[in-house]
Amino acid sequence: MRIGQLARRSGVSVRALRYYEEQRLLESTRTPGGQRDYPDEAMERVQLIQDLFAAGLSSRTVVELLPCVSTGVATPAMLDQLIIERDRIAARIQDLTRAKTKLGRVIENVTAANVAQD
Amino acid sequence: MRIGQLARRSGVSVRALRYYEEQRLLESTRTPGGQRDYPDEAMERVQLIQDLFAAGLSSRTVVELLPCVSTGVATPAMLDQLIIERDRIAARIQDLTRAKTKLGRVIENVTAANVAQD
DNA sequence: CTCGTACCTGACGTTGACGTCAGGGTTGGC
DNA sequence: GCCAACCCTGACGTCAACGTCAGGTACGAG
Known part of the structure; x- marks a missing residue:
């Protein structure tokens, strides 16, 4: 191809x-x-x-x-690197989850306010 | 300050x-x-x-x-944007979770192979 | 007043994963 | 053998979130 x-x-x-x-x-x-x-x-x-x-x-x-x-198949160094990267991803997921929760709350607040206004 | x-x-x-x-x-x-x-x-x-x-x-x-x-306090346009961003974050979390799972499996395989070798 | 430290405004440098353009060769159906 | 569509190698451009450097000013303790 x-x-x-x-x-x-x-x-x-x-x-x-x-x-x-x-x-x-x-x-x-x-x-x-x-x-x-x-x-x-x-x-x-x-x-x-x-x-x-x-x-x-x-x-x-x-x-x-x-x-x-x-x-x-991996060398010990490669395994270390794999673990480092997996943990980095996990930490990033936590960050994103926190940010998402935060935005979610803002959305809820705003929506509630708008509904109250109606 | x-x-x-x-x-x-x-x-x-x-x-x-x-x-x-x-x-x-x-x-x-x-x-x-x-x-x-x-x-x-x-x-x-x-x-x-x-x-x-x-x-x-x-x-x-x-x-x-x-x-x-x-x-x-948000305008409708801001609310839309908020929702867009939250969904983008959610999608990104999914991507990261898939990648993490993939790396996790590789780590398991490698570890298992090394243990077998011992 | 003086000195050391912190701060100011430009303005150019950095990094990664490509986009884009120039100038030219390859493929393959007719 | 012709032509459109595709491909090639440089090589410079892009974008965001700063880093870094130059040349000069402000602050505050002694």
Whole structure:
């Protein structure tokens, strides 16, 4: 599959895919003419990269952890890093939950006030 | 209270406080000599700003919502925006939770493999 | 008055994940 | 062999929330 098709299928931009390759997150073979060629598994890979980015990991961290995330094999250092990142995500979830609660209360107050006004 | 003290107390940088003022998120009076002077309530305000930033809101959004978050009074447009942001946060929490679960499984696998190896 | 510390206003630098543009080569159906 | 659609490699632009530096002013203890 060529880059445009992978982009459309996985919902990321062509530029992003080239960026992933630049960062060694994604590999490709080349046609004799030099165009990128991806196997079908690339779609899952891109999805995984997006998930990790969405979780707030940097490309540097992702490139370190991708091997063990896809293979399940990790060095002790990788395991430490995995735990650090999981805990970071957990802390972030707590922050977001607090913020959500706060906004929720504001919404309730405002709604109550508006209803009272009616 | 002057800017340095507010910075130390609230745990943000002096530069950040000046940035908040530039973005109209935070006000200050001035001494005759032109130095910023903050009331005690500024600390809560800064904390609130940080919470909203941590929740992923932009300074533009924060400046729009700050009035109703601190006063509890909102126009319909502000209420819409509040709901949009709360839902965005909720969606983000879901993403993070999925990512955390994924990393958690990887950690389990790796740990199990290492234990088996011992 | 003087010195040290804190503060002031610009204004340019940083970082990450791409967007975008220029100039040119590749593919493949007809 | 022609043409549209697609792809290539640089390389500069973007955006937010500050960091940092330069050159100068204010405050307050002694």
